Amino acid sequence: MKKKRNKETRPNLGNSIYSLTHEELQTWLENHGEPKFRATQIFEWLYQKRVEYFEEMTNLSKGLRDKLNESFTITTLETVVQQKSQDGRTMKFLFEMNDGYTIETVLMKHDYGYSVCVTSQVGCRIGCTFCASSIGGLKRQLESGEIVSQVIKVQKALDEQGERVSSIVLMGIGEPFDNYDEIIAFLRTINHNKGINIGARHITLSTSGIVPRIYDFADEKTQVNFAVSLHAVTNERRSKLMPINKAYPLEKLLPSVKYYNETTGRRVTFEYGLLGGENDSPDEARALAKVIRDYNLNIHVNLIPVNFVPERDYVRTPRSQIFEFERTLKEEGINVTIRREQGHDIDAACGQLRAKERKKETR
Numbered sequence: 001m002k003k004k005r006n007k008e009t010r011p012n013l014g015n016s017i018y019s020l021t022h023e024e025l026q027t028w029l030e031n032h033g034e035p036k037f038r039a040t041q042i043f044e045w046l047y048q049k050r051v052e053y054f055e056e057m058t059n060l061s062k063g064l065r066d067k068l069n070e071s072f073t074i075t076t077l078e079t080v081v082q083q084k085s086q087d088g089r090t091m092k093f094l095f096e097m098n099d100g101y102t103i104e105t106v107l108m109k110h111d112y113g114y115s116v117c118v119t120s121q122v123g124c125r126i127g128c129t130f131c132a133s134s135i136g137g138l139k140r141q142l143e144s145g146e147i148v149s150q151v152i153k154v155q156k157a158l159d160e161q162g163e164r165v166s167s168i169v170l171m172g173i174g175e176p177f178d179n180y181d182e183i184i185a186f187l188r189t190i191n192h193n194k195g196i197n198i199g200a201r202h203i204t205l206s207t208s209g210i211v212p213r214i215y216d217f218a219d220e221k222t223q224v225n226f227a228v229s230l231h232a233v234t235n236e237r238r239s240k241l242m243p244i245n246k247a248y249p250l251e252k253l254l255p256s257v258k259y260y261n262e263t264t265g266r267r268v269t270f271e272y273g274l275l276g277g278e279n280d281s282p283d284e285a286r287a288l289a290k291v292i293r294d295y296n297l298n299i300h301v302n303l304i305p306v307n308f309v310p311e312r313d314y315v316r317t318p319r320s321q322i323f324e325f326e327r328t329l330k331e332e333g334i335n336v337t338i339r340r341e342q343g344h345d346i347d348a349a350c351g352q353l354r355a356k357e358r359k360k361e362t363r
């Protein structure tokens, strides 16, 4: 991953050490007269032992611990709410940051392990008409450390049960490709073998379709699973659901997906949210199959039954029609699954997360 972050444009809120990649920490150490191998020691303390204070890093000199203390904090997130779904398989965390904004993170239990759905921005400016995260627009970018910290916080909750986060999805609030450099830094740290050490194939990044960043991400040649929120296969319908389609219409988006397939050799997932009466007829399933064939794409389609958002007036596609849509795609030779749903009762399902600013007096 070659992109360099522009430090000038980073918010640098609270200076969390989690924002530094292993490489950046090595540079910091050298600039402070310390050997670079200490970066690995510090990473082990932060990500494997998950300490909360620099004082606990007992194999570092007192002088270095003092320097770290003066320059950084460890986490800048405070857990304000931790809710469990009735079936016990989903947990939603509400974290407050230094400036009073809150973000949501979701922990899901699957048969194969635990996955964490992280938030990449405070709010979102993409404006998809079916999603709660866009209501109120974009408040600010998250620093990579604030994203890393979500994973550590959730892992610490799992530590109590002796369990481990096994996969990560970048599908919480925000558009990851609208915060590209911080996302790349986040991926480096969670993937690093002295960091959280989650394999790239256990990480999924989802975008609404910011085409130039799709080319950039393809060129990074990561093994990360890559998903594009498609939702419709005509420009007219897609622009209505996702205004980003006006800037990057299908004839720009689909070739970028082809480039991704070719450059990385990896299949891409199309997320297709079924919105009752909007995009869920068998004809639309056939049109989706045709687009995939016409552009000669290597695609897996993941069907998402739309989740309720009070401010949005979409209705769910009935179960039987979801199966019909799936069957039609299969008949067309398309690889397809239906996303398993969880976390509705605590508003933790897809599209239900939102960013809020908490009132000062309640802090």
Ligand code: SAH
Binding pocket: 128, 130, 131, 132, 170, 171, 172, 173, 174, 175, 176, 206, 207, 208, 228, 229, 271, 273, 304, 305, 306, 307, 308, 309, 350, 351, 352
């Ligand atoms: N911004 C990124 C990632 C966040 S959302 C993106 O757009 O891909 C993860 C997925 O949930 C996206 O496919 C998104 O379109 C979908 N989604 C949003 N609102 C939803 C809702 N109300 N019901 C079901 N899925 C929704």
